[in-house]
Amino acid sequence: xxxxxxxxxxxxxxxxxxxxxxxxxxxxxxxxxxxxxxxxxxxxxxxxxxxxxxxxxxxxxxxxxxxxxxxxxxxxxxxxxxxxxxxxxxxxxxxxxxxxxxxxxxxxxxx
Numbered sequence: 001x002x003x004x005x006x007x008x009x010x011x012x013x014x015x016x017x018x019x020x021x022x023x024x025x026x027x028x029x030x031x032x033x034x035x036x037x038x039x040x041x042x043x044x045x046x047x048x049x050x051x052x053x054x055x056x057x058x059x060x061x062x063x064x065x066x067x068x069x070x071x072x073x074x075x076x077x078x079x080x081x082x083x084x085x086x087x088x089x090x091x092x093x094x095x096x097x098x099x100x101x102x103x104x105x106x107x108x109x110x111x
Contacts, residue, residue, distance in 0.1 A: 026104030033100025034093040040067055041092060045084045068092050 003011070020028070044067060054060060064071050070091050071079070079088055 024104075025108045026101040029100035029104030029107075030097040031100075033103075034097030037067075037096035038089050038093040041084060041089045045081050045089075069095055 068088060070088050
């Protein structure tokens with residue numbers, strides 16, 4: 001009448017559970033690149049401006065566009081923290097995550 005836990009696992013799709021070790025390499029690279037990209041963007045968004053390059057200098061634009069590719073399409077490179085956290089940051093994280101996934105596929109294919 002009642003199945004034991006192992007029998008329920010077998011019926012639900014096998015006893016093998018999805019873990020970080022069993023994840024494919026491109027998925028791991030996608031998640032790591034996206035998390036690091038989002039973390040760097042949030043750090044730069046919420047740190048004091050004194051630790052950044054001077055506004056208007058070439059270094060500030062290069063830094064901003066390297067960290068935030070979507071900022072190229074914006075009229076200003078100084079978005080509000082809320083738009084950075086909820087709109088621009090996740091889009092950039094996906095962009096860098098896809099780059100990481102492509103690197104993962106290349107590593108998986110050739111090494």
